[in-house]
Amino acid sequence: MARYTGYLAPLRNHIDTFSTPFYWVANIPQQVTDWFDRNIVSRQSLIEENQRLVKESLIQRAELQRMDALASENSRLRALMNSSELLKDKVLIAELIGISPDPKVHKVIVNKGRKDGVYVGQAVLDAFGLMGQVVVATYHTAEVLFITDDSHAIPVQINRNNVRTVIEGIGDLYQLRLRYVPSTMDIVEGDVLVSSGLGGRFPAGYPVATVDSVNHDPGKSFASVYARPTAQLNRSRHVLLVFSDNDINTDIVESDIVGSEQ
Amino acid sequence: MRWLIAVSIILVLLLSVIPLPFVWQQWRPEFMALLVIYWATYSPDYFGVFMAWVSGILLDVVELLPLGYHSLGLIIIAYLANLAYQRIRSYALWQQAVWVFILVGIYQLLCNWVSGLMNKPIETNEFLIAAVFTAFLWPLWVMTFRMIRIRFRIP
Known part of the structure; x- marks a missing residue:
């Protein structure tokens, strides 16, 4: 019925709210392990991760600068082609x-x-x-x-x-x-x-x-x-x-x- | 009695959506079928075809499937379990488990038939694995509920 007609669609939207708590509860174990993963970490590994992230962010910032230049060039070319600028999503x-x-x-x-x-x-x-x-x-x-x-x-x-x-x-x-x-x-x-x-x-x-x-x-x-x-x-x-x-x-x-x- | 049925339905709905990796999902035991067979066999006065239909609709809502997907199979196995409860209850638990295997097989056949109507690919032999797991769970399930019913003095 729900597959072949649209009559039940509004009803379906409301009763699907009923399923939400089940998924929340079923997700609790995952969230607990996530919490432990985040909070129980050795100092050493935190420092290592931090260093890695700083390095990564540096590299990505450099790439982003190049991307910025390319994006502005792209929008200039598009303007030349008489079309509107592509906005960021x-x-x-x-x-x-x-x-x-x-x-x-x-x-x-x-x-x-x-x-x-x-x-x-x-x-x-x-x-x-x-x-x-x-x-x-x-x-x-x-x-x-x-x-x-x-x-x-x-x-x-x-x-x-x-x-x-x-x-x-x-x-x-x-x-x-x-x-x-x-x-x-x-x-x-x-x-x-x-x-x-x-x-x-x-x-x-x-x-x-x-x-x-x-x-x-x-x-x-x-x-x-x-x-x-x-x-x-x-x-x-x-x-x-x-x-x-x-x-x-x-x-x-x-x-x-x-x-x-x- | 009624609250025990309600609580067991909620627990089963929860068990049906516990996240599993995609490849393991076809081995998930059919907890709702187990519940329907248990109540229809051991408390046929309280749990019949109508309650099986209600629990099927709840399962469809929670599992995000078209309404009635599980209900069809569940009302049929509830009817069969209701027909045969006097004989089945006098069997040993492992013999009951064979009966459960057959009923769950019928239930999955009907679910797969509905899947076929929805142009979904039909699993060939894998659904039998879930039926076997469900049958293995049957003695455990019956013993757990026997303990609960003795503890809370539910007839």
């Missing part, structure tokens, strides 16, 4: 408090909900790439559907040559499948696939997967291509919820069309 950091108990459903629950401005359809990232999208937002929590779930597909493009395609989950945490890849398409192992922003749901330019295997079977009309998600779907405890501004993307696309007509 706003993000919200959330913590994972539960995973779907059903192994066939790749869904997790995070501890940010409607009260933090989370909305249905919001993209979710970790430090390595795109993880999925919010499918249900209750008041305190949100359910995130992973890109590997077999009901999920996302428009991507190959970073190397900007060819657009669609990648879908097959219910395997380490594999995604590219659908309808013509045998003539330029795609090789190791290609990085980034979100293309088409469809307006996901922000453009985030890494999604790297191509694992490309197999051209002469007997079939499409090549079978598999990719591995770059996000660490079963390891990340902290995720980023992106607030993207879809108008910007459509602006660029429109002005690109105008530019090509001239």
Whole structure:
């Protein structure tokens, strides 16, 4: 019923709040071990970690300066091309408090909900790439559907040559499948696939997967291509919820069309 | 009696969402099926098909699945357990465990059937592992509840 009609959707949003306390309680042991990990550490290891972090921060600050220069150059070039400036996406950091108990459903629950401005359809990232999208937002929590779930597909493009395609989950945490890849398409192992922003749901330019295997079977009309998600779907405890501004993307696309007509 | 049923349902809901790594999830015992079989066999006056349906809906809400996913299987095994409780209760615990294995197998068959309607991939043999674990848990479960019921003088 809930799958075929939308009548129960508002009801569903309210009763899902009922599930929140169970996930909170089930997460307590994890939080206790986290607390011990944070608080019971030797002085020596703290000093070592501190030194490592200082070094890392220095390196990253240097890289950031270069990035700043590149970003401003990029926006200047975009201004030259008559399109609006790409704004930085706003993000919200959330913590994972539960995973779907059903192994066939790749869904997790995070501890940010409607009260933090989370909305249905919001993209979710970790430090390595795109993880999925919010499918249900209750008041305190949100359910995130992973890109590997077999009901999920996302428009991507190959970073190397900007060819657009669609990648879908097959219910395997380490594999995604590219659908309808013509045998003539330029795609090789190791290609990085980034979100293309088409469809307006996901922000453009985030890494999604790297191509694992490309197999051209002469007997079939499409090549079978598999990719591995770059996000660490079963390891990340902290995720980023992106607030993207879809108008910007459509602006660029429109002005690109105008530019090509001239 | 009623509070014990309520508390056990809440505990089982909690056990059903304790986080496990993705690869271990298919081995999680079906605690709710165990609970329904236990109550429908040992207190058929208090726990019948309706209560099985209610606990199934609660499990669906907590496990974020379409409403009715678990209820269908649970009402059928509650009905079967209610039909046979007089005979089953006179068996030894390990013989009851075989009966539990069969009921949980039926329950998982129905759940997998619903999964199939949702175009989910169907696990072939793995779901039997969970059924075996559930059957192994049965003697432990019955003995625990026997102790609780003697301690709190619940008939």
